[in-house]
Amino acid sequence: MSSTELPPGWAWATLGDLGKWYGGGTPSKSRPDFWTDGTIPWLSPKDMGPESITATQDHITDAAVRESATRLVPPGSVTIVTRSGILERFIPVAYVSFATTLNQDMKALHPHEGVTPHWIAWCLRAFESDILRNCRKAGTTVASLSTKALMNCEVPIAPPAEQRRIIEALEGHLSRLDASDSLLHSCNARTNSLVTGTMAASLRQAHAQAVRLDEVAEVRLGRQRSPKNHSGDQMRSYLRAANVGWDGLRLGDVKKMNFSDTEAEIYRLHPGDILLTEASGSAGEVGKAAIWNGEINDCSFQNTLLRVRASEAVSPAYLHHFLRHEALRGAFRASTRGVGIHHLGAAKLAAWPVPLPPPGEQSRIVRTIEETSFCVEKLRNTLQGASDRSRSLRKALLDRAFSGRLVPQDPDDEPASVLLDRIRAEREAEGPKRRRTPRPRKAATPPPPPPASSTPLPAQAVQQEFEL
Template sequence: MDMTVAPAEQEAGSGGWPWELPAGWCWTYLGELGAWTGGGTPSKANKSFWSNGTVPWVSPKDMKADIIGDTEDKITIDAVENSSAKYVRIASVLMVLRSGILRHSFPVAVTDRIVTLNQDLRALTPFEGIDPTFVARYLKFATKRVLEDCSKDGTTVNSIEVSALERLPFPLAPLPEQHRVVNRLDALFTEISEGEAALAEARKGLETFHRALLKAAVTGELTRDWREKNKPVKTGHDLLARIKAERAAQTSKGRRKRMQDTEPLNTTDLPELPEGWAWALVADVGSVQLGRQRAPQHHQGENMHPYLRVANVFENRIDLNDVKEMNFSPAELETFELTPGDILLNEGQTPDLLGRSAMWRSAERGFCFQNTLLRFRAIEPLEPEFCLLVFRHYLHAKRFKRESQITTNIAHLSSGRFSTIEFPVPPIEEQKEIVRLTQHGLASAADTRILLDSQLSDAARLHQAILKSAFEGTLVPQDPADEPASVVLAHLKAAPSRATIPRRGRKRAVRE
């Protein structure tokens, strides 16, 4: 780009500028549009700067809206008069120049009152003839260019170089057209926002459907009609009796360790189950195993195996993108190796995510699990997919949370507490029908969610397309009667002085 040519003198669309502009527009630089003001942070140690403050003090955390008015933090007039803080006029454009958020976005807002800034922000107060919202909208459109061309190297926190930002090419329209563009953008973005809000509500509806479907599945409501037409030969009670008898036979033959005795399940406060269903304990219908603890001596050895941890187990999904290894002896491998149908649950998590579960479906051998996970292995002929539905319902119903023990903000679900949680047992035929119906419903919901996500992405792309049209001069019609932007710039250059921002002064600030 030819930075030596005065913008107001260079013809629109000539070599070096990003794109050709319509008649009446001209290219200039952001730094030519107004007066710049930096931020400052009054000393926190000086209470007179902060106690009962009335002047809004803007920091990056406040830059989430398009319009900045009141703020959580306020400083006193004494702070403005006796610190590095400066007043920023109404209708100034605020920009975050130093923050981790600059990795992916460039927060910009317009003030609707006099404010002050912290040291990570900078303000541009446009001269007469420049619409501040027009400037802010363009900076939103040019976010990618700002982050790529104006980023400062060599700092630990992402930052924007002021001098590079001031050299950012800016397409200036005649002032009346600036207003028309801003009004049209506001109208279009309002429509898009309403659409995005409707999509967000639809997603909430899907989440509600998701939870309701899981609840209906494990309470028998989902298969109410099916039960009227299909009377199972074997009930849930028969299934539990069969499991108990087979376990006892295997224990007597030494093929299985003797299960630890548990207190009989008290069903007094439990909801009534459909006919043919039975209540049991988790320990009655499967084996529970806590994973192997990590230790330095296991970091290397002759029997290294991949193992899963909390970071790998999501609801109904296991992520194998980041799997670590540790040494498992042959005996340990026999205990901790995963087999298809095993269900893994988060043993340690934030309370609301405790017990998040997924099934290991792979036939690949040698994968184990860490002690931040519990493994549940259903006893045949119990349907493992049905068991997973029960645990997913318990996650959303906060059932696991009620059994948790919290240490340093992390909730834990011990194998003992998990083993004694109630478990509904339908007849085998009904378990299979529940799985079929639920998987069909969840798959339909997943397809709908993909469609909604696609529409949200389309809305974001539409947003950028509208901005592109606005600043290429095709969003609203041009009016030949409008004073050309180049004339406005020429007037600004010829003015004997330009407005400055008052640094101090109580009365002066109020008048602004």
């Protein structure tokens, strides 16, 4: 990043030079006195989301701060998640206006005077892709950032007065973008209700009598996967839950396994078959429905899917729209069972009540739903285009802000180099940092005093820190 030319009065500085860094720690859960009636905020990755944190979900006690590895971070700090699966995609960063302690998967930077905390926070977001590329550790089970690499990252520093002007202008523009994004999100959420509302209104008009699903269709759970079927001389394509989405079939990644002729006959898909997701880690994803139109020759299905094959008494298209309507309105979600993996079950689906209007009315309902769906799809495409433009505008604003092109410069501003020289001089005057004396952990039950002749036990506590 330091190869980029900066505006007059700006300078490059490493994150490690811009303030005091703090690590985190998790007080022992086996110590109730560390957690019960705690009043000190304890910030963890689950609190990270807003750009500015106003409260934490968890609190600890004074005893936890005194006797565990966690430390109190001053107000006005910038917090960063440094270990989480979410680092595969982005870096959660937030400004914290109050004093807090941290979870062990987080770090905090309390900037020196003259370095605006919000400047650091937005800078981290602006250079997020560079930081992830240069600081993410390789070969770890959970994505994490190297503390040393993070502190060695160079970021642009504007003159203090210009920092404040830029942040004020940037946050003003972004607040308007946030309001637009919120409206887009609300509109997207309402598109599903347009389809479900159309189906509900059509069914009310039809005054149809309900029957069990298995009275008008065959319901079957897919074929069980087994290591012995990973190879063989009759490998056939099959669909699984990942191939069914809210917008229909997703056939970009179709697997194969070995089927005997008898199994292939049982599990082969026919045009008009309806596939529903039977199991998912999220209850809201169970019951997603898509209709099969013979897209792949000789294709079967696996037991994370349920197949519904309509009889002559019901239109496959009508049945598909009804089952999708049930999934969208959350009816299947409320009926799932299981811990960790949520299941719908063939028996439960077979007994599901299905309104059965006359054939002509079924056709009318299908036409109405498809006309509504067509309009909704056009609306979603429009909303997606607006969302894409919003992301591009957000990126452009950050680019302009941290290249000195968002607000006019003032030649009378104190240059950033003067600020950095002052910080450097203050640090040198303080002398080298000394490690804090390790604090002994308080035992849950004090051990009996040792005999007079015994050797004293060493201190057991460890204070987790890292060198600046």
